[in-house]
Amino acid sequence: MAGRITPAAGRYGGRPAAERQAERRTRFLEAGLDLFGAGPGYRATRITDVCRAAGLSSRQFYEEFHTLEDLLAELHLYVNDVAQQAVLGVLPQVRHLEPIERCSRLFRAYAAGATADPRHTRIAFVEIIGVSPRLDRQRLDRRARWIAFLCEQLDDAADRGEIPARDFRVTAAAFIGAINGLMHDWAVGWVDATLDQIVDELLLMLLGRLQVPGEAGPA
Known part of the structure; x- marks a missing residue:
């Protein structure tokens, strides 16, 4: 899947959309830091691996990044x-x-x-x-x-x-x-x-x- 999905606006569970998005992005970055920096490395990692490590969906990944x-x-x-x-x-x-x-x-x-x-x-x-x-x-x-x-x-x-x-x-x-x-x-x-x-x-x-x-x- 290519491109970038526009994240939903507004509030959910009392939290602003921007706050939820920042938290998701941080979780993806932390997952990437572990997978790329500690193993198995960038070339052996897939988007599904990052999503699994972050506990988030591929749709949420594409809200933040175009590609791995x-x-x-x-x-x-x-x-x-x-x-x-x-x-x-x-x-x-x-x-x-x-x-x-x-x-x-x-x-x-x-x-x-x-x-x-x-x-x-x-x-x-x-x-x-x-x-x-x-x-x-x-x-x-x-x-x-x-x-x-x-x-x-x-x-x-x-x-x-x-x-x-x-x-x-x-x-x-x-x-x-x-x-x-x-x-x-x-x-x-x-x-x-x-x-x-x-x-x-x-x-x-x-x-x-x-x-x-x-x-x-x-x-």
């Missing part, structure tokens, strides 16, 4: 927003720090936000890959935002004279690409390491590019 891909798309944005909020939450606390410590704190906040719920990690770094051109564009758009954010932090440090000024776009793109690749391999079990080891390795890559040539790295 729409559900995955919304969850991908949601898990990215969780990680983004984790970073923005510590940003005011680290603005005064020197760049190596600032970048370390920001990235550790990101890693904590992206991996606190293993379902988020799976959706952000595994399930979204190769689904469709549309989701590839969405994924790359979010990657571009992270690249821009990192460039802003490095440009700010350069403006303060804390690191040499240069074009940081390649460094930022390489670092964000490394995050996505390594986190994917870690999430699917191809890399046998703890999260702390993954975070430390990625930070070494980034912080090494912030050193002035000939200057010793962080202890």
Whole structure:
């Protein structure tokens, strides 16, 4: 069934239609988070599986989403927003720090936000890959935002004279690409390491590019 059914308006059982609709949408999102993020995964899940897990009907599903891909798309944005909020939450606390410590704190906040719920990690770094051109564009758009954010932090440090000024776009793109690749391999079990080891390795890559040539790295 394609398309979207217009939900009924008015009140039912004393509850406004908008409130009932928001609750249904949340139940579908929670079901998708479990099925896509914990198993069996997006490609092995059907709309009937989501409806069963949510305790709702397929008609109600189509009131909220056109396709199963729409559900995955919304969850991908949601898990990215969780990680983004984790970073923005510590940003005011680290603005005064020197760049190596600032970048370390920001990235550790990101890693904590992206991996606190293993379902988020799976959706952000595994399930979204190769689904469709549309989701590839969405994924790359979010990657571009992270690249821009990192460039802003490095440009700010350069403006303060804390690191040499240069074009940081390649460094930022390489670092964000490394995050996505390594986190994917870690999430699917191809890399046998703890999260702390993954975070430390990625930070070494980034912080090494912030050193002035000939200057010793962080202890």
